[in-house]
Amino acid sequence: MLGWVLFAIVVGYGVARVAVGHPRPDRRFARLARGEAAFLAAAAEANFPPGGDIMASGFDAGIPAYVDRLLEVLRPRTRLQMRMLFFLVEHATLFFPAPGRGGFRRFSSLRPEQRVAVLEAWERSRFWQRRFVFASLRAILTLGYFAHTPVLRQLGLAPLAIESPVCEADLLYPRIGALPESIPYTRDDLSEPSDGTPLALDGPLDPRYAEGAP
Amino acid sequence: MSALPTGDLRVFAQYERDFTEDVDVAVVGSGPGGAVVAKELTDAGKRVALLEEGPPFTPADFELDGALSMARTMREGGLRATRGTVMPTMQAIALGGGSLVNSAICNRAPDFVLDDWCTQFELEHTTRRDLDPHYDAVGKFLGIAPTPENVLGQRNLLFKRGCDALGYASEPTERNVRGCRGSGECFTGCRTRAKQSLDLTYVPAALRGGASVLTSVRVERVVAEGGRVRGVAGRVVAPFTGRPSHRFRVNARAVVLAAGCMATPVILQKSGNLVNRSGQVGENLQFHPGVAMMGVFRDEVTPQFGATQGYQSRHFLRDGFKLETLWAPPAVLAVRLPGYGESLKRRLAMIPHAAIWDAIASCNRSIGRVRARARGLDPNLSWRLHPQDLRILAQALWTLSEIFFAAGADSIVPGVYGIPEEIHSRAEAEVLRTRPLEVSDIVIGGNHAFCTTRMHGDPRRGVVDEYGKCHDVENLWIADTGVFPRCPSVNPMWTGMALAHRTAQALAERL
Structure with missing residues (x-):
């Protein structure tokens, strides 16, 4: 009986270390669980700290919301792989601790300097599998960081406004999911194709990237 | 009409x-x-x-985010990869x-x-x-015609300058494009309808x-x-x-x-x-594995302008590789940069001063196979990079570094494990030639696939x-x-x- 009690305590403790106690996120996510959102927020802040050459931090960039959107459009198998990646890095420190006191905690529960040390260990590992995991995580975070339009605007890399000429194909294809009857063009709308005039880099930004865009 | x-x-x-x-x-x-x-x-x-x-x-369906x-x-959401040698494709x-x-x-x-x-x-x-x-x-x-000069942009012209300085043949890439405006958006769909x-x-x-x-x-x-x-x-x-x-x-x-x-x-x-x-059927799978490198210049390059891959060099085809200029959505390029925290942000901030060039390699010894999965039509891909083909990629990386410095780059970011994250001279870049590489030291992408x-x-x-x-x-x-x-x-x-x-x-x- 005592053995069962001890076993239940150990299992309960393990479950608590893995699944309980994540902070409540400030918004609802379609796909991300509370723990995943906490992990992504912590990893984003460690990867893109405030200050430095680009003003926005990982926190400012709202990376968990971006990843949530990305998960929405991925097929189930790919989505599962991505979530397994988050789970792995979040909980690896329960077995391979971060340096300093309290290192045997989930990644998202570590102190900021411990998180940085953990990332460094993953990136510089002599095992390519660990480096691969780190590179995959950093790639996802970086994609989210660059989806934050102020980052692209600061670097001068935000896409410019481009008016697409109406060509023959535009009379054939409706927008994805719509019926052909919804095609807004007729033959009269056909326009001259691009004449090859180079884009002016000081031209207006695409509305999705302009200052004040949602 | x-x-x-x-x-x-x-x-x-x-x-x-x-x-x-x-x-x-x-x-x-x-x-x-x-x-x-x-x-x-x-x-x-x-x-x-x-x-x-x-x-x-x-065009209304194109998503500009990479x-x-x-x-x-x-x-597979763009996240497909081979087994054996893990390589995205x-x-x-x-x-x-x-x-x-x-x-x-x-x-x-x-x-x-x-x-x-x-x-x-x-x-x-x-x-x-x-x-x-x-x-x-x-x-x-x-x-199909060579890329016009007025939409090459600095990123492509610097490549030409580097090749010219070294005596390597290079040329504007021939493309199926009419009226390119140099938006560099080929990979997310051409909004100018020029492609x-x-x-x-x-x-x-x-x-x-x-x-x-x-x-x-x-x-x-x-x-x-x-x-x-x-x-x-x-x-x-x-x-x-x-x-x-x-x-x-x-x-x-x-x-x-x-x-x-x-x-x-x-x-x-x-x-x-x-x-x-x-x-x-499904055997003999081959790719053109590719490697890329970023070079940083003192003056702004404005790499977002110019034909996406407007210049190329076929000088080394018989040695097993082809060199190209490259642009992609900044987020996609940025994922290849090393580091984290302050150092990563510093490198990301270099992008407006950077050019990215790549090499694709003929890896005839690196063979894989395609197999159907039990469910669905996504393939199970296995493929392994042959050590001799790895040497081709290493030579391609070294050659890219040469061209960067010949074009006037201040530094390069080779993205190779075990060597400095930034290299500031051609002499320092010798390490790319002298240090034996392991497959896992480099980041390769599986461009083009053939032969199945x-x-x-x-x-x-x-x-x-x-x-x-x-x-x-x-x-x-x-x-x-x-x-x-x-x-x-x-x-x-x-x-x-x-x-x-x-x-x-x-x-x-x-x-």
Whole structure:
């Protein structure tokens, strides 16, 4: 009986270390669980700290919301792989601790300097599998960081406004999911194709990237 | 302006029930192979159904964010990778196939490649002289021409400067583009409609000739009876989610598989291991593995402006690699930069002063295979980089570093494990030449894929003959890069289209 009690305590403790106690996120996510959102927020802040050459931090960039959107459009198998990646890095420190006191905690529960040390260990590992995991995580975070339009605007890399000429194909294809009857063009709308005039880099930004865009 | 198409285009929202079609030829896949075949066969007066699993994209459907764009236009969300040597690789899922989201590079296969194909694979009619008329026909239709100087931009011109300084031959890339404005958006869909992707060119032409173009239909198997192919069958699938709904069957006198070299073998394997007496279906998988490097210049490069891959060097083709300029959505480029925290932010801030160039390698010794999974049509890819081919990639990296410093770069970011993250001189870059590399030290991408249904003059050693007809079955043809006997050493689209053009003519004569 005592053995069962001890076993239940150990299992309960393990479950608590893995699944309980994540902070409540400030918004609802379609796909991300509370723990995943906490992990992504912590990893984003460690990867893109405030200050430095680009003003926005990982926190400012709202990376968990971006990843949530990305998960929405991925097929189930790919989505599962991505979530397994988050789970792995979040909980690896329960077995391979971060340096300093309290290192045997989930990644998202570590102190900021411990998180940085953990990332460094993953990136510089002599095992390519660990480096691969780190590179995959950093790639996802970086994609989210660059989806934050102020980052692209600061670097001068935000896409410019481009008016697409109406060509023959535009009379054939409706927008994805719509019926052909919804095609807004007729033959009269056909326009001259691009004449090859180079884009002016000081031209207006695409509305999705302009200052004040949602 | 030409007459508007009279054929039948169907999109996902129009399918309301199971259906059956009867045509002369069912063409599976609307990429550079299938679309060319469909157009040429309709021109020859055949009734054609062109079947595509992806949807047509309009400019309003283009997503400028790199990852979201890939998630919508690429199979497996753009996150497909090989096993063995882990290497990301991609395959588009859209009307027009990869041409919608590639950088429109067009190269004829070099003479030495075609000579090698003929000699090693017992081919008699695949010489330069045999293929040039087909290259010419496709080139004329798509307006393939060198990238104009006014849209090269600094990123491309710096590459030219570096090559010139070292005496390496280089040239503006030939592309299927008319009226490029240098937006650098080839990979997310050309908003200027300058790229002559297949959905804007060959597919409308096929429709004009009376073809049926069925989008959002996934061909799951080839129907064969009595030693002949009778058609194809599959399901209607929702865009992006791939959720299957209605069933369909297309009865045809002949079938052309042009689903891409990673999907065609899967369809054959799911069809009872069809046309595999040679045992070569799904074997011999080759890629052009690629490496990239960033160079940082004192002056601003404004790398976002200019033709995406507007300049190239074929100087080292016989050494096994080709060099190119590169641009992609900044987020996609940024994921290759090393570091984290402050150092990563500093490197990201360098991008406006940076140029990114890449190399693709002919890795003929690195072979893999494609296998069908138990469920679904996504392939199981295994592939391993051969140590001698790794040496080609290492030499390519060293050569890129040379060109960067010859072009005046202050530093390079090679992205190789075990050497400095930033290198500031050509002398320092020697480490790229002297340090032995492991496969896991470098980040490689699996560009282009070939050979999984290769052509061979001997039916015991290949799946198709040099016209694309399957050796084992009279009325089943293949028209994608799977038929290449070996990697072509240069970007494969034009060669794939030229071979497809020839396949269509041969098939039209036999029907």
